[in-house]
Amino acid sequence: MKTVTLTLAKSPELYIEGQNITPDQFAGKKAAEIASLDVWEGKLKGPLGNYFTVEGDGGATAGETKIVLRGDCTRVKRIGQQMTAGEIVVEGNADMYIGGWMKGGKIHVKGNVDSFCGIGMEGGELIIDGDAGHHLGSSPRGEWRGMQGGLIRVAGNAGNDTATFINGGTIIIGGDADIHISTHGEGGTVIVKGDAKGRVGGQMVKGNIYVYGTIENPLPGFKLVGEVEQEVDGETARFAHHIGDLGERHPVSKGKTVYANLYTRI
Amino acid sequence: MVKKIENVGCPFCGVCCDDLVVTVSDDGKKILEVENACVIGSTVFHRAMSERHTLPRLRQPDGTYKEISYDEAIDYAARVLHNAKKPLIYGFGSTNCEGMAAAAKVAEKAGAVIDNCASICHGSSFLAIFDNGYPSCTLGEVKNRADVIVYWGANPAHAHPRHMSRYSIFPRGFFTGKGHTGRKIVVIDPRHTDTAQMADIHLQVKQGHDYDLFNAFRTVARGHDIPAEVAGVKREDIIEVVDIMKKARFGTIFYGMGLCHSDGRNHNVDIAISLTRDLNDFTKWTIMAMRGHYNITGPGVVWSWQYGFPYCLDLTKRDIAHMNPGETSSVDLAMREEVDAFFNVGTDAAAHFPIEPVKRLRKHPWITVDPHPNMATEISDLHIPVGIVGVEVPGIVYRMDNVPVQYRNVIDPPEGVPSDEELFERIYERLCELEAEDAAKAPAKAVPEGIRAGE
Ligand code: SF4
Numbered sequence: 001m002k003t004v005t006l007t008l009a010k011s012p013e014l015y016i017e018g019q020n021i022t023p024d025q026f027a028g029k030k031a032a033e034i035a036s037l038d039v040w041e042g043k044l045k046g047p048l049g050n051y052f053t054v055e056g057d058g059g060a061t062a063g064e065t066k067i068v069l070r071g072d073c074t075r076v077k078r079i080g081q082q083m084t085a086g087e088i089v090v091e092g093n094a095d096m097y098i099g100g101w102m103k104g105g106k107i108h109v110k111g112n113v114d115s116f117c118g119i120g121m122e123g124g125e126l127i128i129d130g131d132a133g134h135h136l137g138s139s140p141r142g143e144w145r146g147m148q149g150g151l152i153r154v155a156g157n158a159g160n161d162t163a164t165f166i167n168g169g170t171i172i173i174g175g176d177a178d179i180h181i182s183t184h185g186e187g188g189t190v191i192v193k194g195d196a197k198g199r200v201g202g203q204m205v206k207g208n209i210y211v212y213g214t215i216e217n218p219l220p221g222f223k224l225v226g227e228v229e230q231e232v233d234g235e236t237a238r239f240a241h242h243i244g245d246l247g248e249r250h251p252v253s254k255g256k257t258v259y260a261n262l263y264t265r266i
Numbered sequence: 267m268v269k270k271i272e273n274v275g276c277p278f279c280g281v282c283c284d285d286l287v288v289t290v291s292d293d294g295k296k297i298l299e300v301e302n303a304c305v306i307g308s309t310v311f312h313r314a315m316s317e318r319h320t321l322p323r324l325r326q327p328d329g330t331y332k333e334i335s336y337d338e339a340i341d342y343a344a345r346v347l348h349n350a351k352k353p354l355i356y357g358f359g360s361t362n363c364e365g366m367a368a369a370a371k372v373a374e375k376a377g378a379v380i381d382n383c384a385s386i387c388h389g390s391s392f393l394a395i396f397d398n399g400y401p402s403c404t405l406g407e408v409k410n411r412a413d414v415i416v417y418w419g420a421n422p423a424h425a426h427p428r429h430m431s432r433y434s435i436f437p438r439g440f441f442t443g444k445g446h447t448g449r450k451i452v453v454i455d456p457r458h459t460d461t462a463q464m465a466d467i468h469l470q471v472k473q474g475h476d477y478d479l480f481n482a483f484r485t486v487a488r489g490h491d492i493p494a495e496v497a498g499v500k501r502e503d504i505i506e507v508v509d510i511m512k513k514a515r516f517g518t519i520f521y522g523m524g525l526c527h528s529d530g531r532n533h534n535v536d537i538a539i540s541l542t543r544d545l546n547d548f549t550k551w552t553i554m555a556m557r558g559h560y561n562i563t564g565p566g567v568v569w570s571w572q573y574g575f576p577y578c579l580d581l582t583k584r585d586i587a588h589m590n591p592g593e594t595s596s597v598d599l600a601m602r603e604e605v606d607a608f609f610n611v612g613t614d615a616a617a618h619f620p621i622e623p624v625k626r627l628r629k630h631p632w633i634t635v636d637p638h639p640n641m642a643t644e645i646s647d648l649h650i651p652v653g654i655v656g657v658e659v660p661g662i663v664y665r666m667d668n669v670p671v672q673y674r675n676v677i678d679p680p681e682g683v684p685s686d687e688e689l690f691e692r693i694y695e696r697l698c699e700l701e702a703e704d705a706a707k708a709p710a711k712a713v714p715e716g717i718r719a720g721e
Binding site: 013014015040041042043044096115116134135140141142144160161165179180183184198199202203217219220221223245246247248 | 350351352376377378393396397475477478481482483484485487488490491492493496529530533536537540544582583584589590591592593602603604605606
């Protein structure tokens with residue numbers, strides 16, 4: 001594994017769009033070549049080296065390339081977008097679309113991220129030590145096939161619209177989540193270890209949601225059907241089991257209607 | 267002899283009444299009388315006679331405005347667009363489609379973000395429609411067929427004064443010969459509005475809990491039980507309304523800002539669309555957004571045709587149009603300080619945006635294009651007056667049900683005052699000149715190419 005260290009030397013006036021900051025783009029490139037990759041600030045396209053100092057060369061393949069971002073990347077978007085392998089570590093905060101449409105590899109952000117992180121994710125791991133904004137692991141606008149796979153783990157809180165149209169994969173939120181979790185969900189698992197504000201599983205067809213804390217405004221379309229003991233994220237606990245959204249369509253499999261499951265911890 | 271002009275369209279609200287009769291003086295310069303319009307509609311015509319500027323005004327170092335020529339104003343505007351890294355062009359609530367298309371051409375040339383008032387209005391409807399479709403109809407179908415009308419989070423009695431008399435509650439149509447006596451009206455609103463006053467049933471939903479109530483409607487429609495009270499509404503009342511909806515011959519849900527601007531926004535509309543679809547298992551139901559301004563549907567139609575997206579278009583990459591409200595929406599761009607120049611066109615962002623984004627936009631050049639002085643012109647660096655569409659400038663507008671209507675002018679604009687379309691075409695030409703000058707100076711630093719140009 002070879003490491004490329006990017007240090008933000010000059011903050012942008014607006015925001016940097018860094019869709020080229022991925023192991024896939026850096027692989028097989030020397031530091032100088034990496035510095036000449038394009039980034040955008042508004043309508044201006046310029047080399048990455050205008051904003052970052054680049055140390056180290058990329059590995060032979062994406063899988064052998066690790067990128068470390070230093071400096072305040074609060075105004076850098078799209079880090080690790082569409083990456084397929086390798087590793088990215090962001091030492092502080094980052095902006096939007098971190099790990100968007102990600103297919104593999106691992107991203108670790110030690111600070112907070114803004115909205116639309118992990119949208120359209122298909123695989124890999126996105127770890128955020130701080131808070132995440134809105135639309136975490138959600139589907140892009142108008143796309144009815146949302147997150148397909150992979151793992152998103154946020155230590156802090158998440159904004160609204162987590163996992164809209166989720167189809168697969170797992171999202172674990174250590175803190176609280178704002179309204180709308182797994183809206184239109186057709187699969188996948190969302191675990192909220194804190195409280196959820198409301199609209200949990202609205203228009204949901206299939207999939208699982210776990211809420212450890214309270215749901216401030218539960219939806220009328222979910223019905224309590226019993227209690228279960230389950231192992232979730234490495235620990236076993238008892239949950240109240242609800243099915244829903246009873247207002248939504250549901251497929252029938254082997255003569256039985258398949259519902260989405262909402263588990264609240266007891 | 268005064269002249270009576272018939273079948274004039276009203277350039278105010280999304281109802282787009284096209285039955286106005288306007289009387290103009292014999293020299294064709296003054297509007298004397300406006301018949302058939304509601305109060306707000308006729309004000310648009312009468313106001314054309316007052317508070318007009320006939321030259322652009324540029325802010326001076328001492329804070330006052332000084333009149334300049336249109337050529338100077340166009341040069342100033344083009345330079346602002348040319349020099350900014352990410353200019354934002356916003357507005358278009360009140361202009362014609364021709365002006366919108368010309369402005370989009372400028373935005374593409376300048377590498378700008380172009381957005382319309384839907385961004386702070388029915389934009390959430392677009393997001394819901396992207397996600398869930400739009401089982402809608404025309405207002406003519408409502409008038410001729412609908413026997414159950416639901417107004418959800420909308421108050422047409424004030425916002426669209428002739429909506430109820432022309433299309434929904436009162437008119438006698440082909441299959442609705444009994445007019446309002448043959449129709450059931452349901453209003454769902456946290457307030458007892460003047461529209462609720464006309465309703466057979468008013469459900470007073472708890473503010474911000476429309477999604478929960480829709481969820482209850484859907485759950486009941488599918489034959490499941492619900493709690494005794496949802497979102498402040500009793501179970502029996504929900505069951506009664508769902509029953510009325512299922513038994514309708516033809517129903518329409520008209521919804522407004524109550525859904526688009528309470529918590530959840532697009533999902534409130536999203537689930538309303540799901541309910542409409544569910545009801546089509548039993549009978550015919552349709553849904554329609556109560557679009558505010560007479561041609562605010564226009565930019566959505568025009569820009570979708572030009573770029574594939576109705577609003578919040580980021581054209582900074584020139585050959586790729588990117589749209590993602592939350593990032594590319596005007597208020598978010600302003601709050602995140604992501605733009606460095608602002609064009610306010612045919613609207614009043616200073617009055618409509620929250621104060622914080624206005625302050626942040628004001629750190630950069632601010633240009634307002636509008637026939638009249640408004641709050642935005644008072645804080646702008648440059649105000650460019652244009653002709654009033656529907657009064658002085660003809661053009662195509664889209665009614666709230668996406669039906670295009672050809673508007674006409676009843677008088678001419680003050681001498682020398684261009685239309686929005688003419689103004690933006692001239693800014694476009696000046697932008698091309700500036701680009702050519704730049705290219706001649708430093709060929710290497712030509713206009714940035716599109717992202718795929720090198721491939
Ligand atoms: S209802 Fe709307 S379109 Fe009709 S006259 Fe009044 S303001 Fe004009």
